[in-house]
Amino acid sequence: MAAHRKPRQRSLGGTTARTAVTFALAGAATATAFDGTGHAEPQLTPTQVKARVDKLYQEAETATEKYNGAKEKAGTAQRRLNSLRDETARKQDKLNAARNALGSYATAQYREGGIDPAWQLALSSDPDRYLDGAAFAERAGDRQAGAVARVREQLREIEQLRGAARTELNALRSRQAELKRQKKTITRKLAEARDLLARLTPAQRAQVTGDGTAAGHASRSAPGARPDLEPTDSPAAPNSRAAAAIAYAYQKLGSPYVWGATGPDAFDCSGLVQAAYRSAGVSLPRTTYTQINAGRRVSRSELQPGDLVFFYSGISHVGLYIGNGQMIHAPNPSAPVRVAPIDQMPFAGATRVA
Template sequence: MAAHRRSRQRPVGGATARAAATVVLAGAATAAGFDGAGHAAPQPAPARARADVDRLHREAEVATEKYNGAEEKAESARQRLRDLQDGTARAQARLNKARETLGTVAAAQYRTGGLDPVLRLMLSDDPDAYLDGVALAERSGSRHHAELGRVRAQLREIEKLRGAARVEAKTLTARRAEQERHKRTITEKLAAARRALSRMSPQERARITGDTDRAARSAGGREAAAPPQAPNARAAQAVAYAHQKLGSPYVWGATGPDAFDCSGLVLAAYRSAGVSLPRTTYAQINAGRKVSRSELLPGDLVFFYSGISHVGLYVGDGRMIHAPNPSAPVRVAPVDRMPFAGATRVV
């Protein structure tokens, strides 16, 4: 009560303190990224909210490309393991055949090896035939030693193949663990991006998730027409494929035909033209001839960010078709929408 009475005795000072406090709180709210409109639950400043969502999507995309790379390496390890297992099975079949041959030779020698050769020659009714038989037995002995050598070599081959298979199995296990780590990162980043979007106003969400070039998707839109000035038929086919996929959802790890991530879209576009591309952005940038931004032609791959974590397909007029992120479908966008990192002409 005493404190209350003191404040009433100095109304001017109290009003000044309240005004100062209001200024300080408003400044703090602004510094924290809120709009200072006096709401009970302040919304993030639009620019900062958009930046947060973009950052989370980029981080998820980096993890997605790492996941794709781990998947590519895991598939290679799986194929090598299958090849080694097939090779082991073939070597085992050869070994079994050699053992059968070896057993046949040994049995024949056992059956004919009871008498001393000199005695058998003396008792033989046909010495010439017996001498021929001795020569045959000597050759059989040589074949016996040769079969033993083959068996030993095949046993060594099988052990070598089994050792290599064990190494590949360990590699595959490590790749799977790496994929799981990247998958957890992707899931966490995308969940955080969804939470950030949920805190934004509908208008701000629409600016991020809405198609910024609806006219390009309409049947009469200029961008929906056949791409002009493609350097060759395969590049033109890749661009035409990408146009057909406008509006398809972004799904990390997907390569079509109904959903894509960024590198999966350009991979599928060129696959439709009979051109094989690597799976990840990191490898795709080295899959053709580097071109400058001023040299871009429809069908060129355009890459973004310093980590080469995003890619689109250039379609002319300073625009590209790309799969942006899970909050936006495959769409047309300006190339200068993101920090340009380089371009590659595949064909």
């Protein structure tokens, strides 16, 4: 019987192999074309870029306010920690002095040999003098007992201070970790926004960021601009403190936005209004979500020049109202401190602090 052999399979090689690879790649390309993967991101219109950049800036500003709050709390924790350490050092010095005094007393007792008082009386050449001395020693013993009690109390106080210092140190480290997280978020969001804006032409970027628009009052918002007078059509501020804050803000038109900055040459949004009112002698908290509670809440219809106006549901942006539906604010890294309408962002509330 003849043996049946399977036909030997030919390996792919040369032109045949290259043809197979070509077909395989072509098939993969076709498949990715249908499922939508493997393609470069489509070119965005300026309107789409603006929407995405605005969202990134809002998210970065939310992180900035959290950063500002964490930085403020970290500073408070550091000051408390320093104070606790100073107080602990002072009490430790007092404790060391008290221990030295007790050590001297113990050394004196040892040198006297600890002889029983009855034998000391019997052997004394002057019993009356001895009795007077014994009475003094008893009182001294009472004082030493009191000193021992005070040393024990000082030890307890020092241990309590050290426990409080450990708590503050843990709080400080937690705030520092939060600072790093928020800084990382801010940096990432701003980098994404810069990348999107870099894809546009200069004219498109100006359109997206608002430069050159009448609504943004760009003629007074160009970098380096420092107008000396307020526009004559602005309504008068209701009091001297509000007027001083507004005057300060006008002088800062054109200053760059820098997250975490409170002036005098760069600002973020809450840093600008804080600096403006600081110049007027009014102390405001550092963050938007604390500034909104710093004064009396007012409705939009009640707005007066000098009021703080807040935006977005998370209270992540603030401006200084100047009247006629306008405010001065520090918008974002692509736009300097400028005048803008308050209706360009979702209005969240207002506070009167002066």
